[in-house]
Amino acid sequence: MTAGGAQAKDGLSGEALQRKALDAVDAGLDASLARLFGFLRIPSISTDPAHKGDCRAAADWAAATLTDLGLAATVIPTTGHPVVVGRTDTGAARRVLFYGHYDVQPVDPLELWETPPFEPRFGAGAAGRRTIVGRGASDDKGQLLTFLEALRAFRAAGGAPPVDVTVFLEGEEECGSPSLPGFFAAEADRLKADLALVCDTGMWSATTPSITTSLRGILSVEVTVAGPSRDLHSGLYGGAARNPIHVLADILAAARGADGRVAIPGFYDSVREMPQEVREAWARLALGPEEFLKPVGLSVPAGESDRMLIEQIQSRPTMEVNGIFGGYTGEGTKTIIPSKATAKISFRLVADQDPAQIATAFEAFVRARLPADCSATFSGHGGSRAFLVDPASPDLAHAAQALREEWGVAPVMVGSGGSIPIVGQFKSRLGIDTLLIGFALDDDRIHSPNEKYDVTSFHKGTRSWVRILQALG
Incomplete structure (x- = not known):
């Protein structure tokens, strides 16, 4: 290992190797940005079957890049878009697993883009910050490339990080990662490591880094309340017939109190x-x-x-109604009492809430409030548990110190209201914890037209990974 002043394999001390690698990041910034632009030109939209070939092209680009960095890289087919895995095997005492995704969101509405989304360009952001504009610049191609460019910097410095590295890139993150369970079942041994690293999160501010130490879990449920056997004329039946929209609205309103707390019995028992x-x-x-x-x-x-x-x-759990519909929703009027009404609901969960238990409790809550002549059906769209880093983790302390050295301020330890299901997979299937360290900013417009990534985020993000990898040794 080469932490501090320990001796590296090539004779350089860890401190000297890190210094040379940081110099290589600075000297190679323009070339790094050119490589990022090439990556961004590939329209790897995973949700659109028309871009299946582009997703394969992005996977091949990533594999070629890993090979160029000295990793043994493989493109592995799945039932959807391929996975890319690359490994170093230097015999280091520890191995880290880096995760990222090469797929991107659709570009709609296209007319709101100032320039074509897959023709990346430099732009000017807030306070004159230089930016990279293009789909995937921040989510997640620019972010994942900060890590790969850090590996390149070690190579240019004539050494290697003091940890072995496995790079794991998928192509379906933006469409729910449907192929990952099958991949994990068949290929989990490829991903064994001591710690996972994810660069798909953000900074506290443009000058203050952060480490995401908790993620809320998620549960998605769809409930349909049915009443009459068919849509009814609201003049003939209004006042006598049960209206499923009224019923569903009353139940959803009852599920949340005036104090903002979720009113489902047992909801907070495991919080x-x-x-x-x-x-x-x-x-x-x-x-x-x-x-x-x-x-x-x-x-x-x-x-x-x-x-x-x-x-x-x-850090608190939520219940949100994401959509509610039933009856006539077109132009003009159609005076009916609908036969059914549906709501799409998502719960954001915290440790140690069990998605299955929450789904059962919600179903019981709804059924207990159904009036005569109404029934309910439920369908689920999957769930994942919350994630929490041990505040006493030595890896967390080492990464925090590395970020402090690069940015000049201590990183903020934050929780994320969002969910990254892959982190739960790392814990449940591989038994490893994850550090979530990203360099995106709130104004990066991810998933929106004119997505961007600050050049400083890219540059200092790469430098940060050099320091973090050295510290983790």
Whole structure:
């Protein structure tokens, strides 16, 4: 191992190797950006069958890049888009697994793009920051390339990181990773490691890095309430016939109290409180409605009224109605009482909530409130558990120190209100923890037209990975 001043295999001390690698990052920035532009030109939209060949092209590009970096790389077919796995085998005492995805979101609405989405260009962001504009610039091609370029910098410095590396890139993240369960069942041995690293998250600000230490889990449910055997004339039957939209709306309203708490019995039974020191650290961040809600046209937090806003979005569970429909929704009017009404619902879960138990509790809550002449059916769209990094993890401490050295400030330890199901797979199937360290910014417009990635995020992100890999040794 080469941490601190320990001796590297090529005779350089760990400190000297890191210094040379950081110099290589700086000297090679223009070439690194050129490689990123080439990657961004591949329209690897995983949700569109018309781009199946482009997804394969992106996988081949990634495999060729890994091979160029000295990794033994393989493109592995799945039932959908292929997976790319590359490995170093230097005999290091530890192995890290890096995950990223080469697929991108669709570009619609195309007319809102200022320039073609797969013709990347430099732009100017807030405060004059230089940016890279193009689909996938931030999510996730620019992010994953920071890690690969860090490996290139070690190679240019004449050495290697003090840990062995497995790079695991998939091509279906943007469409729910449907092929991953089968891949894990057949190929999990390829991914064995001591620690996983994910670069698909963001920074606290343009100058302050962060490490995501918790992810909320997710459960998606669809419920349909049925009443009459057919749509009814609202003049003839109105006032006498049960209206499924009314029933469903009443049930959904009952599921959430005026204090913002979910009213489903047992919903909070397994919710783990964050340590007091974490809550105190979050309080010092002073995230308020002005910073978080005003940019989206809101002003008052609507979650649990006895919780800080930052808790509401990071460490507390939620129930959200994502869509509700039934009856006639076209132009003009059609005066009916619909025969059924449907709602799509997502729950964001925290440790140690079990998605299956929450699904059962929600179903019981709905059925207990169905009036006469109504029935309910349920369908699920999958779920994953929440993820939490042990605050005492030595790897977390090493990564935090590495980021402090690069950015000049301590990283903020944050939770993410979103979910990254692959992290749960790493824990349940491989038995390893994950560090989520990304360099995206809130204004990167991911999933939107004119997606961008700051050049500073790309440059200092690459430098950060050099430091982190050295520290993890």
